[in-house]
Amino acid sequence: MEKVIEIKDVTKDFGNGRGIFDIDLSIYKGEMLGFIGPNGAGKTTTIRTIMGFIKPDKGSITVKGMDAWKDSARIKQFVGYVPGEIGFPDYKSGTDFLKAIAEFKGVKDLSYANYLIEKLQLDPSANLKRMSKGMKQKTAIVASLLADNDIIILDEPTTGLDPLMRVSFLDIIKAEKAKGKTIFMSSHVYEELEKTCDRVALINNGRIVDVVKLDDIKNRKVTDFKIEFTNRDDYLNFKRLNYQIIRDQETYNQVTITIEKDRIKMLFNDLTNYQVKFIAEIKYTLERHFNELIKRGEVI
Amino acid sequence: MIKIEVEHFTKDYGFGRGVFDISFQIHEGEVYGFLGPNGAGKSTTIRHLLGFSKPDKGHTRILGMETFTNYDKFMDKIGYLPGEIALPEGLTGYEFIEMIKELKRVKDDKYIKYLCDLFEVDPTGETKRMSLGMKRKLAIVAAFMNDPEILILDEPTSGLDLKMQQVFIDFIKEEKERGKTILLSSHIFSEVDATCDRIAIIKEGKIVAEFYATDLKHSKNKNYEVEFSSLDDLHVFRNLYEKSDKFTIINQEDNHLLININDENINYLIKALSHVHFRSFSQLKETLEDYFMKYYKEDRDFGGAIQWKKS
Numbered sequence: 001m002e003k004v005i006e007i008k009d010v011t012k013d014f015g016n017g018r019g020i021f022d023i024d025l026s027i028y029k030g031e032m033l034g035f036i037g038p039n040g041a042g043k044t045t046t047i048r049t050i051m052g053f054i055k056p057d058k059g060s061i062t063v064k065g066m067d068a069w070k071d072s073a074r075i076k077q078f079v080g081y082v083p084g085e086i087g088f089p090d091y092k093s094g095t096d097f098l099k100a101i102a103e104f105k106g107v108k109d110l111s112y113a114n115y116l117i118e119k120l121q122l123d124p125s126a127n128l129k130r131m132s133k134g135m136k137q138k139t140a141i142v143a144s145l146l147a148d149n150d151i152i153i154l155d156e157p158t159t160g161l162d163p164l165m166r167v168s169f170l171d172i173i174k175a176e177k178a179k180g181k182t183i184f185m186s187s188h189v190y191e192e193l194e195k196t197c198d199r200v201a202l203i204n205n206g207r208i209v210d211v212v213k214l215d216d217i218k219n220r221k222v223t224d225f226k227i228e229f230t231n232r233d234d235y236l237n238f239k240r241l242n243y244q245i246i247r248d249q250e251t252y253n254q255v256t257i258t259i260e261k262d263r264i265k266m267l268f269n270d271l272t273n274y275q276v277k278f279i280a281e282i283k284y285t286l287e288r289h290f291n292e293l294i295k296r297g298e299v300i
Numbered sequence: 301m302i303k304i305e306v307e308h309f310t311k312d313y314g315f316g317r318g319v320f321d322i323s324f325q326i327h328e329g330e331v332y333g334f335l336g337p338n339g340a341g342k343s344t345t346i347r348h349l350l351g352f353s354k355p356d357k358g359h360t361r362i363l364g365m366e367t368f369t370n371y372d373k374f375m376d377k378i379g380y381l382p383g384e385i386a387l388p389e390g391l392t393g394y395e396f397i398e399m400i401k402e403l404k405r406v407k408d409d410k411y412i413k414y415l416c417d418l419f420e421v422d423p424t425g426e427t428k429r430m431s432l433g434m435k436r437k438l439a440i441v442a443a444f445m446n447d448p449e450i451l452i453l454d455e456p457t458s459g460l461d462l463k464m465q466q467v468f469i470d471f472i473k474e475e476k477e478r479g480k481t482i483l484l485s486s487h488i489f490s491e492v493d494a495t496c497d498r499i500a501i502i503k504e505g506k507i508v509a510e511f512y513a514t515d516l517k518h519s520k521n522k523n524y525e526v527e528f529s530s531l532d533d534l535h536v537f538r539n540l541y542e543k544s545d546k547f548t549i550i551n552q553e554d555n556h557l558l559i560n561i562n563d564e565n566i567n568y569l570i571k572a573l574s575h576v577h578f579r580s581f582s583q584l585k586e587t588l589e590d591y592f593m594k595y596y597k598e599d600r601d602f603g604g605a606i607q608w609k610k611s
Contacts, residue, residue, distance in 0.1 A: 039433060039461025085432070133384070133458075134338055160458065162337035162487045163589070164596055188462050189490075191589075223582065264581050271570045278520070278563040279570075281583035 002029040004151060004182040005050060010059035012045060020045050020206045023059070027184050032177050034193035035186035036290070037203035043186045044084040046203070047155045050184075051081055063151065077105060080144040084155035084186075086136050094124030094131065094139045098146065105147035113146035119168055133160035141169060145176070152176060154185040158192060170196060190287040202290050210293055217289055223261055224282040228254040230275035238274055243267070256282060301328045303450055303481040304349065308358035311344055319344050319505040321358070326483060331476050333496030333513070334485040335592060341505040342485040343383055346454050349483070350380055362450065374450075376404065379443040383454040383485075385435045393423025393430070393438055400442040415441045419467060432459040440468075451475060451482045457491060469494050489589045493517075499588070501595055508595050516591060520563040523584040528555045529577035537576045544568075558584070 005027040013019040020042040027033045035043050048054045050061055052072025061068035063075045091097040098113060107113075117124055122138040131139065137160040144152065154173075158166050173196055177183060187193050193200050194214065201211045224246065229235040235253035239245065247256035259267055271279075304326035312318040319341040326332040334342050347353055348360045351371030360367045362374045387396060397412065406412065416423065419437040427435065436459045444451070451472075457465045465488075472482060472495045486492050492499060493513070501509040528534040534555050542549065546568040547561035561569055573581070 038463045132338075163489070163592065164337045167593070188465075223580075261580050265573075265578060268570050268581070269574045272567075272574050276566050276570060278522070278566060279583075280522070281581075281585075283583075283585070 003027070004029050004031075004064060005184065006060075006062045007046070007050070008060050010046075010049060010056045010061055012049060012054055012056050014045075017205070020049070020203075023206075023208055025201060025208060025211070027182055029182055030180045031199065032173075032183040032185065032197045034197035034200035035184065035203065036188070036190065036193060036200060036286075041203045042206040043203055044155055045206075047084070047153060047184070047186060050153060051076065051079070078149050078151065080147060080149040080152040082137075082140050082144045082154045082157045086140050088128050088136070088139070091128055094122070094126055094128055094135075097128055097139065098124055098143055101143045102146055105149075107147045110146070112148055113142060116142045116145055116172065119172060120165060121168075134162065134165065137161055138165070141172075145172070150181055152181055152183045152185075154183070156186055156188065158187060158189065166192070190285065190290075194286045200286060202293070210290065212286070212289060214286070217284060217286055220284055221260055222258050223264070224256055224258045224284070225267075226254060226256040226280045226282055227271075228252055228277040228279075230277045234274035234276075238270075241270060253277075302326070303328050303363060304332075304483060305359070305361040305364075306345065306349065307361070309345065309348065309355050309360055310357040311348065311353070312356055313344075316504070319348075322502070322505070322507050323358075324500055324507065324510065326481055328481050329476065329479045330498065331472065331482040331484060331496045333492040333499040334483060334502060335487065335489075335492055335499055335588075336502035337487060337596070340502045342502060343454055344505075345502075346380075346452055346483070346485060349452065350378070376446065377448050378450040378452055379446070379448040380452045381439060381443045381454060381456045383458070385432075385439045385459075387427040387430075387435055387438065389426075389428045391427050392425060393421070393427060393434075396427055396438060397423055397441060397445075400445065404446045406446050411447055412441060412445045415444060418471065419464065433461060433464065436460060437464070449480055451480055453483065454485045456484070456486070457488060465491065489587070489592065493588050501592055503595055509591075513588075516586070516588060519586065522561060522563065523550070523586070524559050524561065524569075525580075525582050525584055526557050526559060526573065526578050527580040528557070529579050531555050533576045533578065537572070540575075541572055544572075 003026045007023050007025040010023045011019070011021050013021070018040070023046060035046070037043055045054065049056055050063065050068055052068045052075060055069045063079065066075055068075060088097060091100060102110060102113065120138045120141065122135065122142060124139060124142070126135065137157070141157055144154070158169055161169060170192065173183065173185070177196065185193070185197070197214055199211055199213050202209050229238060232253055235255070239255060243257045243259065245255050246258050302325045307323050309322050310318070310320050312320070322345065324332070334345070336342050348355055349362060349367055351367035354368045363377065365374055391399070401412070415421070419440055421437045421441055422434065423438065427438065430438070457468050460468060469491055472484070476482060476495070484492065484496060496513050498510065498512055500507045528537065534557060537557070538549065541547070546565040547559050549557055550560050551558035559569065
């Protein structure tokens with residue numbers, strides 16, 4: 001598979017333990033890679049290094065084979081980019097700013113820009129300086145996508161958007177992905193990445209600690225059920241069976257078990273012997289995956 | 301005991317904007333979530349509750365007092381965290397904290413220090429040069445330094461990172477434990493989910509739903525998806541239970557069935573499934589987000605095209 005963005009062994013040391021260290025990450029053509037981690041973990045530094053705003057101390061980054069630092073001006077022309085903290089240049093209105101971006105990117109036809117404006121319900125004629133956080137964010141999103149570039153890099157694009165706008169934005173991104181675009185998106189919100197990405201990288205203290213395929217999370221061989229029994233005897237008798245109990249809440253006559261999916265049928269056969277009050281599935285999510293990594297101490 | 305009360309409150313800004321005849325009450329020790337998109341009326345309601353503005357109709361009361369005319373009497377009992385933070389310029393964080401300390405007549409530094417440590421506030425340096433997150437954390441210290449009994453929070457975690465969002469959520473839970481009454485306006489589902497006892501969904505200036513969080517979280521009404529081993533198995537099951545009054549088959553896709561059932565009939569479903577072959581059994585859980593979206597779905601696509609102005 002073609003690597004569209006290739007980060008090889010990149011370090012940028014700001015001192016006092018701040019920075020990014022030995023980052024190795026590739027983003028393949030047509031892939032959407034998510035990027036999650038606490039503030040100060042190095043998400044924005046990584047993204048700014050890809051965009052050529054920061055020169056790495058060591059290692060190399062290429063975008064479509066071009067050096068991110070040396071060819072940064074050219075790269076900016078064919079990458080759609082939403083920065084993490086938005087500081088707009090001095091244009092009067094959103095419209096003026098978007099037109100300047102369109103010109104910079106050589107875009108003649110503004111119909112896609114208009115489609116995005118409509119979808120995000122943005123009034124770009126407003127004064128750039130006086131826009132609310134949400135409006136600024138929408139303007140930045142339109143600016144990043146209006147040229148219909150093949151590569152999109154988004155640094156926390158949904159900050160400041162309300163839930164309806166978030167849904168509209170995610171719809172837009174899914175459509176971009178369906179067009180075969182290569183997308184790199186950082187976010188604070190697990191569910192957002194879960195709904196859109198092929199893979200997600202977790203960064204902490206400047207280092208990539210895990211890269212996970214969402215398919216592996218969704219298609220786990222095991223699943224967890226929480227079962228509550230109507231009476232104490234059934235609860236106690238069930239516990240004697242050979243199921244792997246991962247949580248036992250005695251006061252509620254409740255157990256949580258983890259079970260291979262192909263044994264669920266067997267579980268149900270066993271359960272016919274007891275009075276069950278309810279059965280609920282405990283989903284394995286991206287958030288749980290990373291939290292369990294952290295709990296097991298696999299993440300510093 | 302009712303600490304916060306909004307009764308038939310209306311504020312009409314014209315053009316359909318505003319808040320229209322909304323009522324709710326927040327009891328002592330309760331965390332009440334106010335959930336809605338931008339422009340739905342959350343901040344308008346909050347700003348009236350603080351006495352910044354006078355209702356067109358109805359009442360906004362805190363501790364039983366009409367807020368517009370009595371704000372001087374309850375201001376020292378509430379901590380307000382606004383949605384967009386504007387700190388005075390030309391001050392360091394320390395100077396800002398000192399200023400608020402004097403305003404709120406806080407004598408003791410102990411709680412301030414506790415808050416600064418908890419939220420990792422670095423008050424050195426000028427407020428103007430602080431990051432968004434640091435400004436918000438400074439505002440948190442300013443709002444809560446006098447340990448008020450009522451907290452009014454307007455989008456409190458926007459601009460905070462994941463770790464700090466969690467710290468804030470834990471803080472709200474602790475405050476609740478200490479008996480504080482809290483109004484939390486937010487559109488971040490996870491934080492509303494994690495903290496609120498009751499939740500109101502607000503849409504176009506009206507409350508369209510109000511419910512206890514536990515009713516949603518531990519709903520006895522569940523949806524399960526069953527993947528049968530073959531279409532034959534599915535048909536056997538369907539033929540046997542199509543007309544069952546114990547559960548409802550709501551959808552079929554290939555060899556998958558979507559089943560709706562109340563917990564009280566679960567043993568019946570377990571028995572039914574023990575007679576056929578199936579490959580997987582999973583629950584489709586309605587999240588707060590799903591529930592919220594139900595009220596908003598119908599007008600997801602709004603608005604006409606905005607014309608580019610010819611310059």
